[in-house]
Amino acid sequence: MVRKILVLGATAALGVGVIAATSSSAASTPGSTAAAAAASPFVPSSQAVPGSGKGIKIGYLSNDESVPIVHVISLGIEAQAKRAGVDLVFCNGAGSDATALQCAKTFKTEKVQGIINFQHDTAAAPSICAAGPKGVPVFAVDIPQPPCQTEFMGVDNTVGGEIAGEQLGMYFKAHFNCKYDAWVSLEEPEIGAPNTERMGGYRIGFAKYCGPVHNLKKIGFDASEAMGETDMADALTSLPAAKRIIVTSIDDEGIEGAFAAAKTAGRSTELYAASLGMADTVARCGLKTNPNWITSTAIFPEKYGWVGIPYMIKAIKGQTIPKNLYVPLVAVTGKTIGNYYKLSCSG
Numbered sequence: 001m002v003r004k005i006l007v008l009g010a011t012a013a014l015g016v017g018v019i020a021a022t023s024s025s026a027a028s029t030p031g032s033t034a035a036a037a038a039a040s041p042f043v044p045s046s047q048a049v050p051g052s053g054k055g056i057k058i059g060y061l062s063n064d065e066s067v068p069i070v071h072v073i074s075l076g077i078e079a080q081a082k083r084a085g086v087d088l089v090f091c092n093g094a095g096s097d098a099t100a101l102q103c104a105k106t107f108k109t110e111k112v113q114g115i116i117n118f119q120h121d122t123a124a125a126p127s128i129c130a131a132g133p134k135g136v137p138v139f140a141v142d143i144p145q146p147p148c149q150t151e152f153m154g155v156d157n158t159v160g161g162e163i164a165g166e167q168l169g170m171y172f173k174a175h176f177n178c179k180y181d182a183w184v185s186l187e188e189p190e191i192g193a194p195n196t197e198r199m200g201g202y203r204i205g206f207a208k209y210c211g212p213v214h215n216l217k218k219i220g221f222d223a224s225e226a227m228g229e230t231d232m233a234d235a236l237t238s239l240p241a242a243k244r245i246i247v248t249s250i251d252d253e254g255i256e257g258a259f260a261a262a263k264t265a266g267r268s269t270e271l272y273a274a275s276l277g278m279a280d281t282v283a284r285c286g287l288k289t290n291p292n293w294i295t296s297t298a299i300f301p302e303k304y305g306w307v308g309i310p311y312m313i314k315a316i317k318g319q320t321i322p323k324n325l326y327v328p329l330v331a332v333t334g335k336t337i338g339n340y341y342k343l344s345c346s347g
Contacts, residue, residue: 007062038122042156042328045306048102053084053313059112059132060088061103063120063141067224069251069279070118073141073304077116080305084313112136114316115144116153116308122192122318126150137315139308139325143191146186150317153308153325157194160276160297161201163331167295168202168246168274169209174340178210180272181242185218186228187253195250200219202248202274223250227255236265249275252283252296277301278332285345288334289345298330298340 058079063070074090082090089110091103100119107115112133118141119128129138129148138145142154174180185267188195198202203213217238220231228249239245249255255275262268271292278298280286285295307325314321 005040008206020132042137042326043307045303045320045327046310047306048080048084048313050083051085053081053086053143053309054148056084056114056313056316057087057110057112057122057307058312058316059103059107059110059115060090061091061100061107061117061119062092063118065092066094068282069277069301072279072301073118076302076305077308080309082336083136084309086309086313088334092189095120096107097128098120099123101131104128108133115139116312119143119145119148121190122146123190137159137312139312139315140174141195141308143277144160144193150319151311151323151325152309154216154327155299155329156196156324156326157208158201158204159326160299161198161203162205164274164276164295164297165205166208166247167205167331167333168272169206170246171294171299172246172272173209180215180244180246182215182217182235182239182245183213183313184232184245184247184258186215186220186223186231186247186249186258187218188220188222188250190221191250199248211220215304223254223257225253225257225260226340228254228258229261230263231273232258233265236261236267236329243270244272245270246274248273249273250276252277252279252286255293256286259286259293274298278337281345284337284341284343287332288343288345291334293334295333296330298332298337299327300340 038072054143065071071302089107089112093100093103103332114137116139122144125145126147137150138148139151139153174336185199187199206213215236220237247258255273258271262271273293274295276297278296280299287296307327310323311321
């Protein structure tokens with residue numbers, strides 16, 4: 001397998017909070033309802049068949065390799081491409097529309113037969129699609145890529161938010177009789193529908209136990225750790241009398257930033273959090289050691305390639321595949337994260 005690494009344009013991150021998803025061998029979703037599970041047809045996942053991609057060239061447009069979860073996803077895609085014997089043309093979009101556009105042009109020059117597209121800005125998708133090869137399968141990774149998207153791959157965002165929201169709702173009903181002062185939602189509106197669905201999913205799940213969300217404050221341009229800290233600091237300033245604040249984020253990094261802001265303000269015990277990701281040890285240990293980080297939906301990014309590469313090979317070979325390649329999700333808590341990852345955490 002030949003891996004072509006394309007370095008195009010600037011590599012500096014733009015600080016966008018990245019959402020992503022992947023496959024897991026765990027099919028259960030603790031805290032989810034039968035209705036939610038039935039509404040989300042998760043695809044089966046397994047490693048690529050050795051040699052199944054021989055003679056096939058696939059382009060992979062990475063979101064931004066400086067973001068930990070993206071890098072983990074990329075490593076998984078590379079590993080499965082190698083296993084399958086795929087010629088993988090790798091290009092780091094670096095969180096930049098201009099760089100992603102150059103990646104698409106290079107995929108056209110390289111004559112790739114399919115594209116796994118994880119570029120960050122759905123609004124830029126039409127121009128990036130136009131620059132790439134025509135008539136090839138395009139898997140949009142968590143962020144819609146109109147008009148060239150042929151399949152969507154990743155999180156069923158409503159369900160991903162909902163199962164974490166249910167855990168949060170159960171906790172608040174059991175501990176506080178559902179009483180809280182404010183709900184801060186750290187969002188990333190530039191990604192469009194996934195943001196609306198995931199952030200709304202948290203509130204749907206919570207409402208099953210505690211009724212409609214009140215005192216909602218939506219803030220943020222992205223949910224990186226740095227911006228999460230800045231936005232939460234502003235939110236805390238605007239909520240001087242609040243003693244019990246729910247905070248949800250499009251990803252774990254936003255929650256890490258939120259708790260950093262609360263620590264600086266001397267208000268760490270006032271936040272109660274839910275998120276999605278569990279992509280690295282920092283997030284997993286944060287959940288395990290911080291009793292106020294109530295839950296997160298684990299997405300197992302290290303196995304992401306288990307879905308992307310095998311299904312892309314099938315698509316290139318003309319086999320029928322689902323339009324929505326949803327992956328299994330599990331809502332975890334500090335007590336259950338150790339069931340999925342071996343952790344050695346301090347603090």
